[in-house]
Amino acid sequence: MTSPPLAPRAVLWDLDGTLYHQKPLRRRMLLELALSPLREGFGARRTLRRLKLFRHVREELRELGQPTESLDRLQYSRPAERLGDDAAALEATVLDWMHRRPLRFLAPCRRAGLIEVLEELDGAGLKLGVFSDYPAPEKLAALGLSSSFSLTLCATDAEVNAFKPHPAGFLRACEIWGLQPAEVLYVGDRDEVDGEGARAAGMPVRIVGAGADDLEGVRDAAFGRA
Template sequence: MSIPAPAVPRTLTCRAILFDMDGTLVDSTRIVEQVWTEFAARYGLDCAEILRTSHGVQAIDTVRRFAPAGADATGLAAELGAMERVRTLGIVALPGAAELLSILPGNAVTLVTSADRILADIRMEAAGLAMPATAVTADLITHGKPHPEGYLRAAELLGVAPAEALVFEDAPAGIAAGLAAGIRTVAVGPNTGPLPDGVLHINDYSSVCATVETDADGSPTISIRL
């Protein structure tokens, strides 16, 4: 019987890290599936197809895609958002996420999420994670993932070029957004779909190590060992 060779440690160096939230830092799968299951049942829609395509995408975009003709998409998205805000049971941080965030300098981290700011605050708190000082939420951008706007905005806010940043994402739409922004992207968890060439994968952050060095001008250089 052959024994697989141990994985070679992979180290990436960057000046800023941009995290998605749901599925990447926070496990909110139970609630997300509850809400979309109820939405699908109301209109007799294919719930499996909605769940397959909704991860990482703004709720309004999913509603517009699946809601019956003539439905008030904006009103439905607002209703779904209100449902999500009062459901926190079962929300937890991904293993190692809190430890990694505690190591990273605050001026080099941004949350880039398809949730609005209110929901992002609720879910991060429910998971016991500190909200980064900088966050790009759905209410701050015009185009949601897979469009790169959110990640480009995040890099700009942190004052780094896309090539100097690193994205952590869990869903195909978010991975596509990171790559479209010209940012190296690491896929997280089991729901990434087929990975584009060059995209590394981790199950969670339990084996991720980070070291930070600071330049004379205060700019950090982060080494991430996956």
């Protein structure tokens, strides 16, 4: 006979596509990119090439697991090498287009009802954290969620250095909180990275889509009702 699951004592959240909806943000950023040739001339095509390959390489790097080399460096050096480009210049493009520029469009994309659910979970004594493949603090500030989480981890942090679905980041969060993986509910939007990683770490997981009531399922799971 298997023992009943432990009631969650913490909820660890993915960021992109989970705390906010990515489709409206992508549409807004595509418009920005489409308008950029008017402002940036020939640089716009290079920007597109860099962003496209960066995204592609990031997915490839998931297969490396937890390498000895720094993923924070590899994510820029590998696409730069393939393009015959400068890694620092490629990094600057990525930081500009994938981190800085989207910030001002984030707030309206925040998942409806999120703040209320986070407050409810916090009020019930559950610890709350974020584990993302991308750095979280600036996005959380833009979403008005800076004070909602006691822990933020990124896959490229030196203490993790593994993209999902490797379990390293999930387990690091448990270690920081001093909790068993079975006591930490993970919430994400991609089963092949969030679901697989959480299961590899031994955590219960809830995958959310674009549905307005998807947070209901998270609330139920966090309170041990599902």
